[in-house]
Amino acid sequence: MAHARRRDPVVTSERGGPAEAIGSLIQRYLKDHGHQTRIAQASVLDDWARVAGPQISRIAEAVSISADGTLVVAVTTSAWMS
Numbered sequence: 001m002a003h004a005r006r007r008d009p010v011v012t013s014e015r016g017g018p019a020e021a022i023g024s025l026i027q028r029y030l031k032d033h034g035h036q037t038r039i040a041q042a043s044v045l046d047d048w049a050r051v052a053g054p055q056i057s058r059i060a061e062a063v064s065i066s067a068d069g070t071l072v073v074a075v076t077t078s079a080w081m082s
Helices: 022-032 036-052 054-059
Strands: 060-065 071-075
Antiparallel strands (some): 060 071
């Protein structure tokens, strides 16, 4: 059974402007308020296993990323910490 692609819900502007997709509104809000870069940084945590590869991701886990972009990685042994 094929799934139909869901479209973003459309919201009518309170100011009487044209309707916009919610996804577009959210993206514009994040960009206008300076959050887009931070969200891009945080996506590294989700992509860690793919980027690091299976061998490294078994022993090293991306834990957090600071506001200045520093990635914190937890490892299983002190040898990997070095």
